[in-house]
Amino acid sequence: MASNGNLSIPIVDLSPFTSGEAGGDLESRKRAAAADLAEKLQVNGSVGIIGHGVPVVLLQEAFRMVKTLFNLPYEDKMKAPHPDGTVPHRGYSGLGREQGAAKTALETDDEIEKDAYTSASDYKESYEIGSEENRIQYNIWLPEDVFPGFRHFTIELFWTLNKTTNAILDALIMSLNLSEQEANSVRALHTGHDNQLRLLHYPSISGEMLAKEKDIGRLGAHTDWSTFTLLFQDTHGGLEFHDRQTDEFAPATPKEGVVYMNIGDMFQRISNGFYPSARHRVVISGKAKGEATPARYSIPYFLVPQPDGVIEPQPSLVVAHGKQVYKPVTFNSYSEEMFRATQVRE
Numbered sequence: 001m002a003s004n005g006n007l008s009i010p011i012v013d014l015s016p017f018t019s020g021e022a023g024g025d026l027e028s029r030k031r032a033a034a035a036d037l038a039e040k041l042q043v044n045g046s047v048g049i050i051g052h053g054v055p056v057v058l059l060q061e062a063f064r065m066v067k068t069l070f071n072l073p074y075e076d077k078m079k080a081p082h083p084d085g086t087v088p089h090r091g092y093s094g095l096g097r098e099q100g101a102a103k104t105a106l107e108t109d110d111e112i113e114k115d116a117y118t119s120a121s122d123y124k125e126s127y128e129i130g131s132e133e134n135r136i137q138y139n140i141w142l143p144e145d146v147f148p149g150f151r152h153f154t155i156e157l158f159w160t161l162n163k164t165t166n167a168i169l170d171a172l173i174m175s176l177n178l179s180e181q182e183a184n185s186v187r188a189l190h191t192g193h194d195n196q197l198r199l200l201h202y203p204s205i206s207g208e209m210l211a212k213e214k215d216i217g218r219l220g221a222h223t224d225w226s227t228f229t230l231l232f233q234d235t236h237g238g239l240e241f242h243d244r245q246t247d248e249f250a251p252a253t254p255k256e257g258v259v260y261m262n263i264g265d266m267f268q269r270i271s272n273g274f275y276p277s278a279r280h281r282v283v284i285s286g287k288a289k290g291e292a293t294p295a296r297y298s299i300p301y302f303l304v305p306q307p308d309g310v311i312e313p314q315p316s317l318v319v320a321h322g323k324q325v326y327k328p329v330t331f332n333s334y335s336e337e338m339f340r341a342t343q344v345r346e
């Protein structure tokens, strides 16, 4: 499917939900922002957010940290290896350990399409972090002397981003006009302890390498199995979201102050399909021109429900839509299947 540079991702200002102010006309500004969010996000499940409240300096520091991490010698990074098995999804995964698009292959019966989604593994390396209190998905850390301060900083970043995702969840809840009881149950599914912070490095790819390895790719088209995802990125671009109307991909162009957000499979279900889980990918920028593609760093943050929490369409939406589009599932059963599909076994 083609990239179309003329398509763009809509932008929403969520500052009424993140500013921490109270009183005045805040309630009506929240309602206006939530309505704007509903209008734009329901189209493709992706938006750019301004007024997200994450301090610029924190993000700058985060990207410095990520670069330092991936610049470490491979032997050092492998002191925190991501183990095989379905848990924990933590620690370091080297180049070619994942196939993000293999999940998409599950969604088609077309063998040729299936093959295309499973033939290439992603040319990226990653490091995943969760809550220190999560006993099932426990953190795997580098020894402190290998990267002093890394653990402390990333845990702070994790909880700062959780505040942002909670504010956005409030906006989503308001945008759907959920009842108080529904709102409380959706909030209760998300304690923060199941969220995931992902540090990603897509190494540079030379023109020569591109010519030699036809199948090389960054991250194939997929949806996330989160509730929703925040995508922080550097200035190099390459992230694209699927546009359902044209069946093309729109670039999520890096812009100062904008964080892109996509709906994941869980909120698609919770919203009874009102918000679609957004298909997205990361493409190689130089391919068409035969030029080298520079390295790219990104920091996705996934809002994730409790593993045994029941994910189901909210009753008021089922009534409003006249049908229940999804059966209830637990996040656990859903994610295990997805995890198995996307890991490359050695």
Ligand SMILES: O=C(O)CCC(=O)C(=O)O
Residues within 6 Å of the ligand: 198, 200, 219, 224, 231, 232, 233, 239, 280, 281, 282, 298, 299, 300
């Ligand atoms: O690197 C990016 O910007 C996107 C990452 C992504 O989609 C993912 O990790 O699920």
Ligand SMILES: [Fe+2]
Residues within 6 Å of the ligand: 222, 223, 224, 229, 280
């Ligand atoms: Fe993703």
